[in-house]
Amino acid sequence: MKYAALSYVWGSVAGPMQFREELPENVPRTIEDCLFASAQLNIDYLWIDRYCIRQDDAEEKAAQIHKMHEIYQNAYVTMFAVVGDGPDHGIPGISRPRTFLPHAFMDGRLFVAIHNPRRVIRDSTWASRGWTYQEDFLSTRKLFFLGNQVLFRCTRTERTAIEGPLRNPEPPRHTEYEVRPYDWNVAAQRFIATQHMWDHIMEVNRRGFADEADRINAILGIFGHLQVTGLISGHVYGIPVLSEFCENNNLALNIRNWKEGFLNGLLWLPRGQHRCFAGDKS
Secondary structure (H helix, E strand, O other): OOEEEEEOOOOOOOOOOOOOOOOOOOOOHHHHHHHHHHHHOOOOEEEOHHHHOOOOOHHHHHHHHOOHHHHHHHOOEEEEEOOOOOOOOOOEOOOEOOOOOOEEEEOOEEEEOOOOHHHHHHOOOHHHEHHHHHHHHHOOOEEEEEOOEEEEEOOOOEEEEEEOOOOOOOOOOEEEEEOOOOOHHHHHHHHOOHHHHHHHHHHHHHOEOOOOOHHHHHHHHHHHHHHHHOOEEEEEOOEEEEHHHOOOOOOOOOHHHHHHHHHHHOOOOOOOOOOOOOOOOO
């Protein structure tokens, strides 16, 4: 089934959400805009965590959270609503207007001043949240809504399109350019390296969660992906078992097979100040 997934800032939610078989009559503006964008892309289904995961059933919620790596990996595209501090902000260009872009025409050329898209992402509230890191990490095709820009990333290229009101209506108002074409074959190999695995764990711990118990769930989602890629054979209470040191990666958990992989997973050192995160699984 072809579907899109959504990554956005939850914001504050007053009280537990009750499950419904259908969408409520009024949904947050960002979600409504992404439903519209999904329809424009001829994608009939949009996976939205607050509606597709039962928030009032702890057991089912936990089961769905453990499948997050499959949900985002298998999505045709993931839409990232980076702008705003919550789901009611909306997407510029859909439910809210875009601001004027500083621009000039010189010698028949259009020059537009835009922000570096990576910096916009880095400085956003979205980039400070824990679940959004996992969603970005697991997705293969990514469509970022960045105010006056739309950024597309996949495993082989990265492109951005600027769309905003210009004061002179004569020249083209839509400009698309390639930011950085690259081959991710080498980058992907580095990305799944052991050192980067620790980087992912550190980044999740750096970010904020509304429910601190979800911090462990987010890391488990990353472990699930790393297990599929073959970097780890599993984990023991959060200690990754490194596949390269295991005798047989296809065998089920047993001390003899996982001993070296588990012992090498213990080879890490804490840096700086640390604190214990509360939660049933911490």
